[in-house]
Amino acid sequence: MSFMKIYHIALSAAMSLCAIAATAQVKEDFVSSPNNQPGKEYPMVNSERCVRVKVKAPEAQSVKLDIGGVKYDLVKDAEGFWTGESAPQDEGFHYYQLNIDGADVPDPSSLYYYGASRWGSGIDVPAADQDFYAVKNVPQGQMREIYYWSEVNQAMRHCFVYTPADYDQNKDKRYPVLYLQHGGGENEYGWPQQGHTAQIMDNLIAEGKAVPFIIVMENGSWTMPRPAAGAPAMQRPQGQRPPQGQGQRPQGGRPQGGGFGMPANWADGFANTLIKDVIPMIDSRFRTIADKEHRAMAGLSMGGMQTKAITVAHPEVFSNLGIFSGGTITVDDTKNNPEFAKDLKLVFVSFGSRELENRVAGFGDGTDPRQETEALAASGVNAHFYVSPGTAHEWQSWRRALYQFAQLLFK
């Protein structure tokens, strides 16, 4: 898949940059990370965007900081604390971990996030534009955690639903809905936590830059495993904080043997869940405007590819879409899918500048998403292209993409 290729090329580019920077003197203006556990001084970040960690491991022989695909050796002091820093990182959010005598473990001083197929450490490098996702004293929406029964999966599933600030005040008002998906190795916690979805939307709505709408965040990676006797823990969606007790299978419900009517393909698999279960559930539990003009799908990376696959295949469901670092919509896509093209209201395509440069330089598939999107716009589609400056295939690109996309949506 081309996005993986892009990702690895972007990673290699970042590594080279770090290796050069690491040889220079480190600037001693480190401040605590906003992602630290309460009361913890470390990890810290300096004005050159280097990350410094500190961990107590008095009997260890080797401790490393593993961030951005590079492992940095830490140095031990007399009290048994290991300290060291990375080369400069991009602005925004990064997953990382420590390696203690060969054991990959979370940093006990950081908060934890789900990405790279694990719950582990994350750190935010201060960004010049971080104000747009800060918690501010503006009218506040709500991030709601929801369980629901999925017929497709024959199991209880779990999602988050953002409702805008006025949702509970205007009891008869109905709202458009955006279905917003995470990337590969991530889950439904990505947009609420790393993505700061609620803060981005609250701030945009408060400034009058976006119309209020509902956002639904589900787990697009889940494929139902074959149930093993006596192993309820295996029945929960990938990456999800599971319920305790009898696991997620409700009493009396029993999955049929393997398959559950879901194709092996992840995109089709999530399409069934989304179209047959999630959307009807949202339309019944929330005051939505339940038509395609007022329904959008967007996603990052794998979620962007799912967005394209699902919106093209279901023009009766969606008229608006956003693809963040996950491909493009071309003129051919509209020509080959007239039903999809017919009522298309909005197409939004975005990339981080670093990943885009690599793609256009031919390290990806060699196509130029900007040109493709401009051609699409020239063909009469309401198509927009956005590039996140100075970022790669990472969360700062996607926070910014949501910020831009939300200002165009449902207007």
Next chain:
Amino acid sequence: MSFMKIYHIALSAAMSLCAIAATAQVKEDFVSSPNNQPGKEYPMVNSERCVRVKVKAPEAQSVKLDIGGVKYDLVKDAEGFWTGESAPQDEGFHYYQLNIDGADVPDPSSLYYYGASRWGSGIDVPAADQDFYAVKNVPQGQMREIYYWSEVNQAMRHCFVYTPADYDQNKDKRYPVLYLQHGGGENEYGWPQQGHTAQIMDNLIAEGKAVPFIIVMENGSWTMPRPAAGAPAMQRPQGQRPPQGQGQRPQGGRPQGGGFGMPANWADGFANTLIKDVIPMIDSRFRTIADKEHRAMAGLSMGGMQTKAITVAHPEVFSNLGIFSGGTITVDDTKNNPEFAKDLKLVFVSFGSRELENRVAGFGDGTDPRQETEALAASGVNAHFYVSPGTAHEWQSWRRALYQFAQLLFK
């Protein structure tokens, strides 16, 4: 404080039990924990309630499992994996960690919870009665994450609000409210995550055993630190997943130097926040029945002590209270506080059987909470006492306490 004394005695008792059991042969019927990260086989629990962990640390000299106040040595295999198990644990939830060559770190295979003043590993030992907090296919409430401006703290604060399943269906119905507090070293994530508050309530309401009510979970440990220049990370509540960007202080808001009108005492400090900020915010954002007869406070351990202090001091605000492993209400309490006693609708007091035995045996303050509660009931107060069988000062006691308390409340 007597609860700390009880806690440490209970811990010592558990340690003795474990030490005896650890000498016996381990039963080989381990199954994966429901608190594992997705796709992880370990940690596992067997039918004797022993916890087995496995972690890769090829170059480590020593790896230990640290659970229930005891450190258990793990054994290394040829591939560099360390494995070993604890003595039997009580049914229910336990915090734990690994120690790798002297470094205390979370188990990279478990989900993470906030307790013992840190985000770290947790594991659920299957309980005979775990059905009451299982996710079931019943009408589902919502767990809502909320930010709000606190005048008392001159900062944005963060809480969770559970709304019952019919809240969004009956648009004109108003609901009673329970303010439910965590214990020391925990935060507002405790009841939603470890406590399974939403599942307990959804199941009780579906069975007709509880009336629907709203539950508010805030952070009772927070005292506002003096703001340090350039250190926005220090301005967030203890234990809270922080916002990124400019930290929690809204733009334009500037805390005055030290104090912020809050007494040093934690109970009074949270009283101000609760009474002046949280309750008015909840009454304005949610369809509450905003009188004392339809308002309750309850809490576990430190939260129970806060409940007593705040409800006794504010009889104009609360008529219902629950104290889980955090003290009692005595006949003297009502005699000395006639305003508090006058309209008292419900008093609920509970303990885990292990901590209660120690307290009554005189290792605590020597009083007998059951006798005190029975005396209170005999004096004419609607007072109830509950003992969680076979558990100590731990979450299984408090899940059960909520389950019992909720069936008595607002009826």
